[in-house]
Amino acid sequence: MEAPPTPLESARFIAGRSRDVSVSEEGARRVAEALFDKVPSAAFSLAGWKQLHELNPRAASEEAVSWVFLVDTLNFSFWAERDDQKCLVKYKGTAYSGYWALCAAVNRALDEGIPITSASYYATMTLDQVRHVLRSDTEVPMPLIEERHRVLNESGTVLLEKFGGSFLTCVKMSENSAQKLLRLVVENFPSYRDEAVFEEKKVSFYKRAQILVADTWSVLEGKGDGFFGDISSLTIFADYRIPQVLVHLKAMKYSEELMKKLREGTIFQSGDKEEVEIRGCSIWCCALICKHLLELYEKKGQDMRDQINAVLLDYYLWDYARDHREEMKDIPFHRVRCIYY
């Protein structure tokens, strides 16, 4: 079975035919100008992954890589139906929500002596054990607990059967190629196969597979097994926060009809035309922002290809969305319940 087009080729195809979502070249250029002075900051750097996020591992060890694999296997669908009723996980005095609630729950389990990052443990975890590890400190549980249980058992089993139980073995097999690691993940771990059909053509987003490669690069600090010569070939990770911030920054625009559906809290299905357009246009929009950012530095005689790529742009925009929740509250995010993002 032939592989679908890459996420970037898919994004170009979708953006060229999208009806309800449009990418503004002018808007992307203006965002690039606004980000110009942020590039030298920690928020736009590989080091920021550890410096700015206390729940991420400090080490660059096999155990840290196992932590990243476990977390990115569960890195989906944290949004709450109502903002005043959401899953929160208290850890070391802080109450975390969304993606960070997952990280807090994993660190809490490790502190309790539960070997949650070990494939031999989560390959045979029971649903009740998963409920216990991911328990919320409010009466609202983390969404999709049953699906999380299924993907944990599935991913743990594959890791044991094909990679000796260690994701670092899979990383080593990629021989410092991000694209090869991406392919190994998508071919071997079904829950990472984030694909769709748009106007009768197969398209791919590979959001969790790409963020897994990026987080592996980050946790290994871009060195040794974590050095990827082609890290710039990854795209941003098409989740439900990046589109929201791109519309907020006026680099992307929704049609009135789509805006109305989003404001009403319509639940979309994974693969719906509007959902595919939102995700594809987000990837394409960020590719334009990266291109304009590099050109702005080139005009000043600076080659910034090692400091500017879609991964670092994504981390920056995702953190920005987290820090500007209030300002962005009138831009709705699209609601899908799925295991892909």
Ligand SMILES: Nc1nc2c(c(CN[C@H]3C=C[C@H](O)[C@@H]3O)cn2[C@@H]2O[C@H](COP(=O)(O)O)[C@@H](O)[C@H]2O)c(=O)[nH]1
């Ligand atoms: N595009 C993109 N999407 C990302 C991440 C992350 C966290 N990763 C990095 C962040 C800091 C560290 O550097 C981690 O490496 C989570 N998500 C997605 O967001 C959604 C959760 O949102 P909220 O409900 O607000 O927590 C959900 O779809 C989740 O899958 C990212 O970085 N980029």
